[in-house]
Amino acid sequence: MTKEASKKTKKPAPKKSWAEKMEQDHSVVKKLDKDFADMKAGSRMYISNPKTIDAYIRNIPKGKSIDLKTMRNDLAIAHHADVTCPVTTGIFLRIVAEAANEQLAKGTSIGKITPFWRVINPKMPLAKKLSFGTSLIREQHKKEKLGSA
Secondary structure, X not given: OOHHHHHHHOOOOOOOOHXXXXXXXXXXXXXXXXXXXXXXXOOEEEEXXXXXXXXXXXXXXXXXXXXXXXXXXXXXXXXXXXXXXXXXXXXXXXHHHHHHHHHHHOOXXXXXXXXXXXXXXXXXXHXXXXXXXXXXXXXXXXXXXXXXX
């Protein structure tokens, strides 16, 4: 078989579900060599994971919202770092929201899924990237009187 033919017969790996992406549980604290985003060189940066973000959000009481900056600060303090990576936090927050939406689509009640709307505001750029749009976030903000609906 030629290289050309073998390339055509290889199947791409099946795409992971959001729930499978939630299984990542590796986190690390790294010292920044240079300035990055809103963080200074020499800072200890915490790189979280979806499970930690999920656990944090599940501890936010009904009727209360936390902004992304506060969540990042809280996570940094909890993991003995100066800052939390904004890029991976956004990625992992999306994974948490998409996995919660998958659960909802499979019949899990809204009260049993991770209340990601307590961190994601419908006007955030991240909200616009969600596969299911912003209507659920707006509905939940209205129900919990979170002020951005």
